Amino acid sequence: MQCKEVEVVLEREGFVPVPEAARAHLSGCSSCRSLIADLTDIVATAHLLPAEVEPPARVWTSLRSQLEAEGIIRSAATRSGWLNFSEFFRPRVWATAAVGLLIVAAAALQFQRPTAQPTEARAYENIYENTSLTLSNDEAHLPAMQLAGISGMDVSLRQNLDIVDKLLSIASSA
Numbered sequence: 001m002q003c004k005e006v007e008v009v010l011e012r013e014g015f016v017p018v019p020e021a022a023r024a025h026l027s028g029c030s031s032c033r034s035l036i037a038d039l040t041d042i043v044a045t046a047h048l049l050p051a052e053v054e055p056p057a058r059v060w061t062s063l064r065s066q067l068e069a070e071g072i073i074r075s076a077a078t079r080s081g082w083l084n085f086s087e088f089f090r091p092r093v094w095a096t097a098a099v100g101l102l103i104v105a106a107a108a109l110q111f112q113r114p115t116a117q118p119t120e121a122r123a124y125e126n127i128y129e130n131t132s133l134t135l136s137n138d139e140a141h142l143p144a145m146q147l148a149g150i151s152g153m154d155v156s157l158r159q160n161l162d163i164v165d166k167l168l169s170i171a172s173s174a
Contacts, residue, residue, distance in 0.1 A: 001025040006032050015039055 001009075006022050006029075013019055015036055018026065026032050067073045 003029060003032055007035075010036075010039075 001021050001024065003025075006025050009019055009022050018036065022032075026036065064073070
């Protein structure tokens with residue numbers, strides 16, 4: 001085993017306990033032995049540190065003042081109650097109000113009905129009513145009409161196929 005392979009094995013499996021193949025390499029390699037010793041010292045020192053350290057209050061105070069200076073947050077003194085009229089004059093508020101008015105206007109126009117229908121629309125309604133009346137009267141004869149249509153289509157299909165066959169035989173003989 002070589003030094004690079006020892007590093008890969010240590011990354012995958014850890015160094016407590018050191019795998020048998022890595023132990024054989026460590027017995028002859030001082031560089032890898034010092035690596036194991038360094039890693040062991042780092043882990044031991046890390047266990048001595050507390051899990052979480054609370055920063056001093058001055059850190060939070062300076063952080064808050066820096067964020068307020070950059071305009072990222074606002075202090076409680078600059079807010080005036082729950083209603084701040086200066087917020088109504090921002091461009092985003094105006095854009096939102098304009099979009100809302102457009103939606104209301106579109107809805108009002110959508111629901112507005114014309115007072116009189118054009119004569120062309122009435123003519124189409126009459127055609128529709130006449131057609132639906134004719135179809136409902138012819139519904140009793142529908143099975144017979146379907147059978148006649150199928151047999152007529154079958155005859156037409158056979159005639160068309162004969163024409164195609166003749167054209168193919170003429171084209172192949174030429």
